[in-house]
Amino acid sequence: MSDSTADESGWRVRILDLSGGAEDGIVEDVGGFVDLSHANAFARAYVRDSIERCRVPGASPREVLQSWLSFGEDAEILDVGDEGWRSANELDDFTANPATPMERDWRALDPRRLVEDDEDADDE
Template structure:
């Protein structure tokens, strides 16, 4: 059982998310590295939701797409999905789509996908059986 759990935790650490604060004056704008994703898909879906939420926080009511993009570029947060040293996904290919299309609350719900909040089934206490 423990060996299975160790193998699973090794696999869970394969993908990381690097969070960038676009408003930072520092050369290296990485403010956080998140790990513990189950697989590449989990990391990429989290990344989409995280960037979408950041764009929505920067969305200017009645603003043009360029104004929204400029606000996000100045004050938002960006992410990259990494597998060791290789970049798997970054927002540059999709950011304008996120800006042009208002996201739903579900599309922005990165918290429900956050591996730091997920609880393994083994962490729950056993129910008392009568």
């Protein structure tokens, strides 16, 4: 699926619980992204934030990775093949280098928030 051929449901990002606490590891599917780059950016920021929540002071990159693999959440873009962002491609960098607040801000990219903000504007 490319940016110009999204189906009627649009692009979706699946949030996966790495701790095994959710059924089949699936926490939720988030839809409503305006294009594939939006979905990719959301997934990337979501994983960055999850890794930072697993980071403790003084932990080595390996320890951060082990913590994330045990307690964190991953994200994958559904039905896009090789065009979708993959956490495996950046885990070494993410665990070695703490994220900035902007790199972690998946909430600013969340399409559910964009819909809520649009509805709030309509109410005014």
